[in-house]
Amino acid sequence: MDMQFNGAKPLIALFDSGIGGLNLLKVCVKKIPQADFCYVADNFNVPYGNLPAGEIKRLAFAAFDKIAKLNPAAAAVACNTVTAECIKDLRARYSFPIAGVQPAVKQAADLGGRFLVLTTVATAHSPSFKSLLYRYGKNAVVKECPSLAAGIEKNIFDLQNFFPAEAFVKGEFSSVVLGCTHYIFVADKIKNYYGVPVFDGMVGTADHLGEISGIFDHQTNSHPNVSFISGDFDKNRTIFENIYQ
Ligand code: DGL
DSSP: OOOOOOSOSOEEEEEESSSTTHHHHHHHHHHOTTSEEEEEEOGGGOOGGGSOHHHHHHHHHHHHHHHHHTOOSEEEEOOHHHHHHHHHHHHHHOSSOEEEOOOOHHHHHHHOSOEEEEEOHHHHHSHHHHHHHHHHOTTEEEEEOTTHHHHHHHHGGGGGGOOOGGGOOSSOOSEEEEESGGGGGGHHHHHHHHOSOEEOOHHHHHHHHHHHHTOTTOOOOSOOOEEEESSSHHHHHHHHHHHOO
C-alpha cells in the first residue's frame, strides 16, 4: 500500500494522543476506501488520561487547528479520553464533521451479565462517561488504569513481554470493554485472561465516520493513501504498517 498522501481523494483525519488511534485507522482504511487518511498524534504528551480536563482540551484544540488547515471531509477523535472531555467543544469550534469514540458499554450491556470497563482516569471521571454508565452501566465494574496507556505506548515494540497487570481485575465478568484505544493492542492478552468477549467499538465508529463524511456513495477501486503528521510519525507509521494486514 502506498502510504503517501497525495490529496487525490477526500481526506479524513484521525487524532489520538499517541498510537491508540492506529487501531481505528486500520478499520477505517478497510471500510472507507473512498477517502485518503491523515493520522495526527501527540506521542510526546502521552498519557492524556492523567491530565486535567482543561489541559486535554488545550492539546486537542492545538491538534485540531492543524487538522483544520488540511480541509478534511471529516475527522475522528480516535481517543476515548479526548472524546469524553471535549468532543462538544471541538464540534462547536470546527466546521467539518467530527466522530468520537466512547467505551462500548451498550454492547456489553446488551450481551448481559456483569461486565468490566477499563478506562483512563480522565474518562472515568468525565460527565459524559457517567451519563453513559447511568444509561447502560447498571452491571458495569469500572476500573481506572492510570499507567496502562503509557505502558503500552512505551512497550509497543516489545508487547509480548508486556504484562498488563492493571487490566487483570479479579472477578467474574461476561465481557470486557476496552475504554481506551491504546488497550486494543493488548486485547488478546485480556481476552485470554478472562475468556470472554472483548469490545472496543472500532467498527461502529468507522461506520459512523464514513456516514458523516458523506462519501460512502463514491465509487473507487484504489486503496486509500495514508499520511502521518505530528508527534512521533515514524513510530506511528511503523506500527500501522505492522498491524495493517
Ligand atoms: N488512547 C486514548 C484513549 O482512548 C488515551 C490514552 C492516553 O491516556 O493518552 O483514551
